[in-house]
Amino acid sequence: MKMTGKTLKTFVNTCATAALLVAGSAQASLLWKVSGNDLEQPSYLFGTVHMICQSDFYMDERIEQAFANTQSLMLELDMSSESEMMRLQQLMVNPSGPYLDEYLDDDQYAQVDAFFQQHVGAGLQFLGALKPFALQATAMAVTASCDEVVSYEGYFLEQAMTGDYTVTAVESAEFQATLFDDIPMQQQVNWLWEIVDDVEAGQALFQELTSVYLSEDMDALFEVIVSEPEFQEYQGLILDDRNLAWVEPIRAQIHQQPTFIAVGSGHIAGELGMLELLRAEGYTVEPIARAD
Template identity: 45%
Template sequence: MKKLLFKSLIISNFLMLLIFNVFATEEKSLLWKISGNGLEQESYLFGTIHLICQDQFKMDARILQAFESSEKIIMEIDISDPNVMMDMQRLSLNKDFKNIKDEFDPDHQVAVDEFLKAQLGVGLDQLGVMKPFILSTMIMTKMLPCEEISGYEMFFIEKAKELGKGMGGLETAEFQIGLFDQIPIKTQLDDIGKMVIEGNSMEEFQTLVDAYLNEDIDLLFELITVNEMFQQNGDILLNFRNETWIPQIEEAIKEQATFIAVGSGHLSSELGVIQLLRNAGYTVEPVR
């Protein structure tokens, strides 16, 4: 389980924060049923959060029933595939093992280095060869107010293996990591530095978790769009991806009953998956 959790943590940070363009659904739910438009069977769309304390992990009968009634599970990337995880680990390092330590602002560099040494025993001299989103994930994981951390992707993967269900992904590891390569490294490093120095990251994260547990996907938008990086890069991180997912989702749900699990930030907005599926002619309804 620890090995599977580590795999989830590698990608959790940038998966969790891909949100832009607020669009109120006025309907609270993490689970949505997809039907109509000639479908012979119902499929389901579920919004995940990629890091959460184990004691706050939300799972109930309606989610399990939707999952068990589906023949296949599709996630953003198929992290059950060992080749995908090998790609993730390989691509998580800076090109030519470049150390980005000196690209931090001086005060941010000191704070981040001290935090990493205190929490992990090694600092930026060693960990600076990793891409910013990996450093950010490491730091956020250590900031969480719990020892046991859970993730929905790994839960669904284990459940799918147990029940013998097929699995697939909407994107490749190269594509997802390439998203952050399009964002200025200075922007990413400033975000990390502020997370450590300002010290309010866990309060903000808990507010996000509360909104998630209340299944308020619109409030999730409001909370996350205050982040400057996502205000500037929302089209890269969210909108374009949602649009490219729709044909793949359509192909999957026409073939068989499918359970689609993606970050909850992808559900709402006028360019979110829910509305895009509705625009394509499907009935998408909340399951409560």
């Protein structure tokens, strides 16, 4: 998700309103039980955030118990596969080489270079051939403004590897690395520039997004994500089309083994979110609420 300084106030107000509505939300849970439709054992759907400060990382008994009741872990990408991760690294590089000077003026280019020099220890001489989505992810990690950034995917993968779980994925490295190829390069570079140009707005965004996530209100989180004009233009590409494509691999996997499915929270709610798509397939999908 991208946000300029101009829209940050609106975002914060939306988050504040969402926090007041959590208690009444029908979608107030990160964890969902998937049963019925001839499943021998239930599976579980969990909404993640791909980056969160270690100090904000939240885990409780209901999530751990749900994970323990399954035999496989399903992620967006199979992070346990060395070949998949190597392929992703290869595909993160722009085949035409360094390109940012074609889309940024001299002052912008110098500022982006200085940003990565300061926060990553390497400038565009070394990083400049990476695709915009890879540079954006690196820049967003910087805006977290905390000592250590972790991920729920990493946590669950570690648990799966120590527990001898099967690890599968709904997408391939090839797909994820080329997902943004249909978005004009100038637009992608503009999103990167917005992050670099207003670090304070990015830090506030990260903190507020974390707050909404920890409230477990999937409806509110979805509305915040899709409220951005830039995102609305590409919602089909980034969310809806992917959700529709995930139904078949998820269905095949949960009928083979009880599975813990951990995917980004933006994919959970909405008319074409995984909750509604799985219900449309005949499954019973119920929230497992956090104990107060």
